[in-house]
Amino acid sequence: MQIVKHPLLSPAPGTQRELVSLHYGTVGSEAGKAYIQASLHADELPGMLTAHHLRRQLAALEAAGRIVGEVILVPMANPIGLSQHVLHSHLGRFELTTGENFNRHYPDQIEAVATAVESHLGPDPAANVKLLRTALRQAIEAAPVETELQSLRRTLLQLSCDADIVLDLHCDAEAVVHLYTETPCAEACDPLARFLRSRLTLLAMDSGDNPFDEACSQVWWKWKARFGERFPIPQACLSVTVELRGATDVTHELASEDAKNIIDFLHWRGLITGAARALPEPVGDARPLAGSMPIKSPATGVLTFLKPVGSEVKQGDVLAHVIDPITDEVTELLSPVDGLFFARDFLRFATRGMRVAKVAGREAIRTGKLLGA
Numbered sequence: 001m002q003i004v005k006h007p008l009l010s011p012a013p014g015t016q017r018e019l020v021s022l023h024y025g026t027v028g029s030e031a032g033k034a035y036i037q038a039s040l041h042a043d044e045l046p047g048m049l050t051a052h053h054l055r056r057q058l059a060a061l062e063a064a065g066r067i068v069g070e071v072i073l074v075p076m077a078n079p080i081g082l083s084q085h086v087l088h089s090h091l092g093r094f095e096l097t098t099g100e101n102f103n104r105h106y107p108d109q110i111e112a113v114a115t116a117v118e119s120h121l122g123p124d125p126a127a128n129v130k131l132l133r134t135a136l137r138q139a140i141e142a143a144p145v146e147t148e149l150q151s152l153r154r155t156l157l158q159l160s161c162d163a164d165i166v167l168d169l170h171c172d173a174e175a176v177v178h179l180y181t182e183t184p185c186a187e188a189c190d191p192l193a194r195f196l197r198s199r200l201t202l203l204a205m206d207s208g209d210n211p212f213d214e215a216c217s218q219v220w221w222k223w224k225a226r227f228g229e230r231f232p233i234p235q236a237c238l239s240v241t242v243e244l245r246g247a248t249d250v251t252h253e254l255a256s257e258d259a260k261n262i263i264d265f266l267h268w269r270g271l272i273t274g275a276a277r278a279l280p281e282p283v284g285d286a287r288p289l290a291g292s293m294p295i296k297s298p299a300t301g302v303l304t305f306l307k308p309v310g311s312e313v314k315q316g317d318v319l320a321h322v323i324d325p326i327t328d329e330v331t332e333l334l335s336p337v338d339g340l341f342f343a344r345d346f347l348r349f350a351t352r353g354m355r356v357a358k359v360a361g362r363e364a365i366r367t368g369k370l371l372g373a
């Protein structure tokens, strides 16, 4: 394993943060490349503990000579967010300087790369992929950055943009395991969902504001659309945001199991040799992100949930009560659809209009930007 340190742009004299990546296997291997990062939202820690277990399992596999692909692990993807503590609270989702979400606004080089390589593309899909990956990496490296945050985003894309598999390990507040991926990746994502025993995969295309996972996968389906029948362009990257339950689900039992399941998936994809575990039966399904319905509180007060995460609910089921402490009025929060009650907030005081939970239905209902803040 090689450790590589990537200095970020220094924001002020005396301050220099760095991103650290761990490299296993062989660069440019025919068996493919996987990129895994943890805690891009720096206060979401199940992924960081999973990375600790991944590291040990990868070290054992490497010692046994069983890693035939290339695997890059970034065990902590956001050194900026990791240092943001305000009044004893850790704020790792938004950069304090700009208010920007660390998982949005990844640069788009799609058109620039398409224009640069168009005259070199041909009938061989594998050759096209190779050409596009090289040009994409060069375009990302050449694009100027002005801030530390932009240099973090560029470094993460430099490491991941040419991978066959990209896993971005996050968590929700309180939740069951669930995945986000783009619709053209749905088929390739299914085995991952099975190995991770994920209850739900949320599918969208271009859900808004360029999150990291979509920046890695959307280049391919957008190039495919651009070049149409002229040149074959496969969906060469499966990129997935993996939500490892809730923010306090940080235990060795869960993390070692999640790490093992990720390894089993890499094994199944051929990056690791040896007898592979059989593909498990699915425990969930894929649904449109546009059918994932936020439950908003129309009232303010103490919030108490009546259903645990993971419940199958019907339209009109009472999911929670919001209780005004002065008037004693109780407001019921109802499920707007039949679906899986897959995530809820960990705060227990609701302000008016606050989103406190999510139910994933089967019908695409929402339009516009589909991700929350």
Ligand SMILES: [Zn+2]
Residues within 6 Å of the ligand: 041, 044, 103, 170, 171
């Ligand atoms: Zn997150």
